[in-house]
Amino acid sequence: MTKALTQLEILTELEPVAEQTLNRHLSMAKEWHPHDYVPWNEGRNFAAMGGKDWEPEQSRLSEVAKVAMVTNLLTEDNLPSYHREIAENFSQDGVWGTWVGRWTAEENRHGIAIRDYLVVTRGVDPVALEQARMIHMTNGAQSPEDWGGFLENVAYVTFQELATRVSHRNTGKVCEDPVADRLLQRIATDENLHMIFYRTLCGAGLDLVPDQAMESITRILTNFVMPGAGMPNFRRNGVIMAKHGIYDLRQHLDDVVNPVLKHWNIFERNDFGPEGEKARDELAAFVDKLAVDVVKFEEQRDRLLARQAAKGQLQST
Numbered sequence: 001m002t003k004a005l006t007q008l009e010i011l012t013e014l015e016p017v018a019e020q021t022l023n024r025h026l027s028m029a030k031e032w033h034p035h036d037y038v039p040w041n042e043g044r045n046f047a048a049m050g051g052k053d054w055e056p057e058q059s060r061l062s063e064v065a066k067v068a069m070v071t072n073l074l075t076e077d078n079l080p081s082y083h084r085e086i087a088e089n090f091s092q093d094g095v096w097g098t099w100v101g102r103w104t105a106e107e108n109r110h111g112i113a114i115r116d117y118l119v120v121t122r123g124v125d126p127v128a129l130e131q132a133r134m135i136h137m138t139n140g141a142q143s144p145e146d147w148g149g150f151l152e153n154v155a156y157v158t159f160q161e162l163a164t165r166v167s168h169r170n171t172g173k174v175c176e177d178p179v180a181d182r183l184l185q186r187i188a189t190d191e192n193l194h195m196i197f198y199r200t201l202c203g204a205g206l207d208l209v210p211d212q213a214m215e216s217i218t219r220i221l222t223n224f225v226m227p228g229a230g231m232p233n234f235r236r237n238g239v240i241m242a243k244h245g246i247y248d249l250r251q252h253l254d255d256v257v258n259p260v261l262k263h264w265n266i267f268e269r270n271d272f273g274p275e276g277e278k279a280r281d282e283l284a285a286f287v288d289k290l291a292v293d294v295v296k297f298e299e300q301r302d303r304l305l306a307r308q309a310a311k312g313q314l315q316s317t
């Protein structure tokens with residue numbers, strides 16, 4: 001069993017890995033520009049400047065696509081909250097501070113690009129969007145009270161970046177517009193690189209302090225909430241997105257939770273003490289239950305979609 005380390009000791013020990021991983025990130029990340037992903041020739045003035053205000057029939061997006069786009073955008077908009085959390089837990093010193101700044105700048109680009117696309121193409125009501133942004137940012141990100149510290153934060157963002165990658169990718173598909181698809185693919189590529197950074201650091205945390213890291217991972221996964229929690233209509237919109245395969249329980253288990261646990265060799269490791277073992281057992285039971293819930297969820301969804309199809313409501317939510 002390894003000795004428990006303090007937050008500061010963990011950050012100091014992991015600094016060389018952070019530096020290496022940051023350099024790898026910088027060598028992989030490609031520069032891109034939001035303006036290259038927006039069809040500006042579709043833009044026109046709103047009433048305040050002599051044009052026409054938004055009306056629902058101007059949007060080419062389905063209801064599902066609108067919900068998914070707004071949910072993803074509001075999540076990106078809430079960046080100051082996430083920045084705050086990461087800056088506090090990772091610190092702003094040395095290489096950690098460099099990463100926090102770089103990551104924040106990359107994330108900000110996502111919100112810029114999606115908003116420009118939606119406003120120019122009139123995909124959603126810009127007034128409702130702005131009102132939702134004000135509410136969501138004023139509330140800030142909502143995470144369970146007892147989360148804290150580097151290990152829990154890095155475990156959370158590993159899964160969260162992967163979850164947003166899945167969500168952006170599938171949102172691009174459901175828009176049925178090659179321009180939106182290209183934009184969201186571009187963003188999803190960024191999220192993947194972010195996930196790799198955090199997954200590497202959390203993996204290094206597991207090697208350094210296996211029990212502490214394992215307990216953090218279990219706590220995060222058994223309490224997992226998507227980053228958009230707290231935004232207007234989050235529950236309703238989450239249900240719609242799950243129903244239409246943008247982010248559902250199957251994807252959460254198969255594309256997010258399991259691949260990362262496998263990458264860290266969680267269930268094959270033999271470096272845990274009693275506490276790590278206990279946390280791993282708890283996680284194993286949780287993942288088993290999730291697998292059962294996934295099947296139930298899919299059966300329910302199939303029945304619901306079949307009923308709606310029979311009523312000719314396939315296009316609605």
Ligand SMILES: [Fe+2]
Nearest residue numbers: 076107110191
């Ligand atoms: Fe993002």
Ligand SMILES: [Fe+2]
Nearest residue numbers: 161190191194
């Ligand atoms: Fe990201």
